[in-house]
Amino acid sequence: MFGFLFFACLSVLLAVLFIPRDWSTKFGNELPQAPPVRLISRHELSLYDGEEGSRGLYLAILGQVFDVNKGHKHYGPGGAYHFMTGKDASLAFITGDFTESGQTDDVSGLSPLQVVALYDWLAFYQKDYNPVGRVTGRFYTDSGQPTEALLQVEASLAEGQRLKAQSQAEREHFPACNSEWSAARGGRVWCSSKSGGVERDWTGVPRKLFTPGSSGSRCVCVQDPSTAENPNLQEYQDCSPHADSCPIGE
Numbered sequence: 001m002f003g004f005l006f007f008a009c010l011s012v013l014l015a016v017l018f019i020p021r022d023w024s025t026k027f028g029n030e031l032p033q034a035p036p037v038r039l040i041s042r043h044e045l046s047l048y049d050g051e052e053g054s055r056g057l058y059l060a061i062l063g064q065v066f067d068v069n070k071g072h073k074h075y076g077p078g079g080a081y082h083f084m085t086g087k088d089a090s091l092a093f094i095t096g097d098f099t100e101s102g103q104t105d106d107v108s109g110l111s112p113l114q115v116v117a118l119y120d121w122l123a124f125y126q127k128d129y130n131p132v133g134r135v136t137g138r139f140y141t142d143s144g145q146p147t148e149a150l151l152q153v154e155a156s157l158a159e160g161q162r163l164k165a166q167s168q169a170e171r172e173h174f175p176a177c178n179s180e181w182s183a184a185r186g187g188r189v190w191c192s193s194k195s196g197g198v199e200r201d202w203t204g205v206p207r208k209l210f211t212p213g214s215s216g217s218r219c220v221c222v223q224d225p226s227t228a229e230n231p232n233l234q235e236y237q238d239c240s241p242h243a244d245s246c247p248i249g250e
């Protein structure tokens with residue numbers, strides 16, 4: 001028994017003494033350091049607009065700078081998107097206002113869903129172009145920390161993603177109807193197992209869906225013909241509650 005304990009203690013002691021010095025770096029918390037992010041001032045960024053004598057071809061979106069020289073035909077002088085270079089014109093990606101006043105990084109007026117669309121553009125640049133660093137000012141401080149403006153955009157992004165997921169779930173629960181209109185036969189709405197672009201194992205029946213707070217309705221397919229439990233659903237006039245196709249007036 002004592003012999004066993006002696007050998008056990010000796011093994012632990014030897015293990016502690018001979019563990020390589022960099023053991024903690026390899027397996028512990030000290031992960032290899034990422035290279036520091038390059039911080040670029042607005043002025044320095046403006047020197048990368050691809051014009052004669054410029055230092056290169058960069059653009060920024062949401063404060064992140066990318067080298068877009070690979071897309072010279074779009075971004076170089078004479079290209080349709082040349083105005084985007086040497087600056088952060090985030091707002092123009094959503095408004096399509098490419099005039100001087102539209103070329104701003106002030107995105108505080110965008111709706112949450114527009115912010116989601118702006119982040120889709122950011123994802124496009126992250127996928128297709130090399131990152132260069134961060135432009136200081138609106139979205140990053142002089143020490144590279146996110147500003148209050150960036151935190152607000154990120155909060156709006158989270159809200160936009162929530163809204164998008166909600167409307168996606170709604171579209172799947174209440175897929176849109178097919179519709180057609182002809183002068184001879186008038187209009188009709190109908191359900192199929194692919195209507196509204198939602199593939200499913202049920203067809204459903206057409207109902208008018210009213211959105212609280214907005215006028216008008218749209219045709220959706222509901223799985224359960226009983227509309228009693230949802231006050232926003234209404235049957236079509238002159239159409240059997242179980243029919244999968246209903247005539248509609250003009």
Ligand code: HEM
Nearest residue numbers: 068071074075080081084092093094095096097121128129
């Ligand atoms: C909000 C409005 C718009 C924005 C922000 C925008 C932005 C851009 C950007 C940044 C590129 C370059 C993508 C790359 O790096 O490869 C691009 C390419 C292109 N855009 Fe737009 N665009 C807009 C509207 C339009 C419209 C209305 C049209 C057509 C009528 C159009 C047609 C094109 C075409 C044809 C390309 C080139 C595709 C290729 O050759 O790879 N864009 N757009």
